[in-house]
Amino acid sequence: MLTECPLPSVLTAALSALLGVLTLLHLRRLWLQTRRITLQHYAPGPPPKSWLAGNHADVPEHKAWYAYTEWGKKYGMYRLLSLVFDADLAIGDVIHIRIYGRHYLILNSVVAATDLLEKRARIYSDRPPSLMLDIKGWLFATGFKPYGDSWRRHRRLLQQAFKLDSLVAYRPIQTRKVNDMLYGILTAPKEFTSFYKSVSAAIVMSVMYDYDLAPQNDRYVSHAEKAMAALSDPAFSSLVDIIPGFRYLPAWFPGASFRQEAAKIRAETDAMLEIAEQFVKKKMAEGHDLPCLMTDLMKYCKSQEDYDILKEAAATGYVAGADTTSSALGTFFYAMAAHPHVQKKAQEEIDLVVGSHRLPHWDDRPFMPYVEAVFREVIRWRAITPFGISHCTTDDDVYRGYYIPKGTIVVPNIWGMTRDEQTYKNPEVFEPERFLTEDGQLNNDNVGYTFGFGRRICVGRHLASSTFWYAMANVLATLDIAKKKDAMGNDLPLEVEYSFALVSHPLPFDCSVKPRSQHVAQTILDNQRAAAEML
Numbered sequence: 001m002l003t004e005c006p007l008p009s010v011l012t013a014a015l016s017a018l019l020g021v022l023t024l025l026h027l028r029r030l031w032l033q034t035r036r037i038t039l040q041h042y043a044p045g046p047p048p049k050s051w052l053a054g055n056h057a058d059v060p061e062h063k064a065w066y067a068y069t070e071w072g073k074k075y076g077m078y079r080l081l082s083l084v085f086d087a088d089l090a091i092g093d094v095i096h097i098r099i100y101g102r103h104y105l106i107l108n109s110v111v112a113a114t115d116l117l118e119k120r121a122r123i124y125s126d127r128p129p130s131l132m133l134d135i136k137g138w139l140f141a142t143g144f145k146p147y148g149d150s151w152r153r154h155r156r157l158l159q160q161a162f163k164l165d166s167l168v169a170y171r172p173i174q175t176r177k178v179n180d181m182l183y184g185i186l187t188a189p190k191e192f193t194s195f196y197k198s199v200s201a202a203i204v205m206s207v208m209y210d211y212d213l214a215p216q217n218d219r220y221v222s223h224a225e226k227a228m229a230a231l232s233d234p235a236f237s238s239l240v241d242i243i244p245g246f247r248y249l250p251a252w253f254p255g256a257s258f259r260q261e262a263a264k265i266r267a268e269t270d271a272m273l274e275i276a277e278q279f280v281k282k283k284m285a286e287g288h289d290l291p292c293l294m295t296d297l298m299k300y301c302k303s304q305e306d307y308d309i310l311k312e313a314a315a316t317g318y319v320a321g322a323d324t325t326s327s328a329l330g331t332f333f334y335a336m337a338a339h340p341h342v343q344k345k346a347q348e349e350i351d352l353v354v355g356s357h358r359l360p361h362w363d364d365r366p367f368m369p370y371v372e373a374v375f376r377e378v379i380r381w382r383a384i385t386p387f388g389i390s391h392c393t394t395d396d397d398v399y400r401g402y403y404i405p406k407g408t409i410v411v412p413n414i415w416g417m418t419r420d421e422q423t424y425k426n427p428e429v430f431e432p433e434r435f436l437t438e439d440g441q442l443n444n445d446n447v448g449y450t451f452g453f454g455r456r457i458c459v460g461r462h463l464a465s466s467t468f469w470y471a472m473a474n475v476l477a478t479l480d481i482a483k484k485k486d487a488m489g490n491d492l493p494l495e496v497e498y499s500f501a502l503v504s505h506p507l508p509f510d511c512s513v514k515p516r517s518q519h520v521a522q523t524i525l526d527n528q529r530a531a532a533e534m535l
């Protein structure tokens, strides 16, 4: 007969004791911080509900950006003024909360975000440390790297690849992939979601690795999607970040099941990093000269470290670029189906500038202000990264008289900025005209804040802008998007829900997509045939 082994219970007792000690030490640190907190003058915000957890219970688990925007109205610095003068000044663009001893500063206006994240970039360019992201293998990504040497090297490399002048070189890839998308939608209109979703991913993979994504079930995409589950919590405030000692608990320990989940994600992240690299190495060994960033830069790598930086920065391109641009395209399809008068006006402008013998090209962009206004309104109406990516301070600071301690997590509430009623009247309404002057010219608001701020501003913003604009203009030129109809020919209602991860995108929805004419359908087919012959 088997005797029961006492080891697990001894281990559990020892680990419980260790955990008890770690928790006590942590509580002591929190107590000291809380004492300091009460002596300082922080920005306004909701009063903490508990001594230990602070505002933890105030922050909704999902879509917290709504709550942050509301707090701005409730606790804003102008609140008092608005009560005294009965004026509409209740804007709180700087809000402070505390969660388990961590300070958070929420920035609800472009002015405050620019003042701090750009003008004081020297001390506002770090990222919050996240043990959970580390365990899941995500600290390879440029966007999550601490403000230091490794980040600088990543940034230099990506900036070089995606600066405005470098983009002309990617146009043939963008043209081919956008035509693939139009051809896909033309031949299988019901699948329009999968085609708009894959176009940005296909462009980034081609630019980075000369890797042609499979239309469906691509191995790289499958690993990347699973790895990106790590980013489903935009605040990255897991238990292990609150009590770092939890990191060392074995997965079987009560409350430590997150380790199994984290291990699975890490395996997917590692696989994602490996696949593209192996693809490039194999092709090179076979004697192919791949025209892509990875092979261009590989020849300058002098050490394993150089090579690792290149490999990580290239992989960041996919994770940062694919989902974001496809979210914009998803919102564009939704907005056009829901607002046929906007679609018609944009199509009329394109027809006027481009004519009917060709499709829109980048050089047409400056001559189509209304299409540009649609572009801006799409990225304002449904923020792609509602929280941006949090920054973190590396020194104490004071802003408008408020104390901001070193280590504060600074959250640019981009969603809140898109809802600023001083700038955007009726912000919920989809209205491209808000970006036009009375004589039909574009105003100065290019919604650049959707790409973040300061030294950490999105490195792929020019590529994203040109891919999205080109795809959007070509869809408008060739397809009619509309709501589905019932048997009586009436429009069916269209309400689209959005996901609430770091990148928020429209959940699958249905609409009708048809070619505008037989002539444009033929142009798409001809372009596709010509591209196939060139391969």
Ligand code: HEM
Pocket: 142, 143, 144, 145, 155, 158, 204, 316, 317, 318, 320, 321, 322, 324, 325, 328, 384, 385, 388, 389, 390, 391, 450, 451, 452, 453, 454, 455, 456, 457, 458, 459, 460, 461, 463, 464, 465, 468
């Ligand atoms: C519409 C599409 C996109 C949007 C809305 C977007 C938005 C953002 C935002 C808000 C940030 C954080 C900035 C900050 O910390 O203040 C960011 C960072 C970043 N983005 Fe984008 N992005 C898009 C497309 C792309 C593309 C296509 C690429 C690359 C191919 C890219 C690469 C990056 C990288 C590498 C970072 C990290 C920068 C750093 O931490 O230094 N993004 N992006």
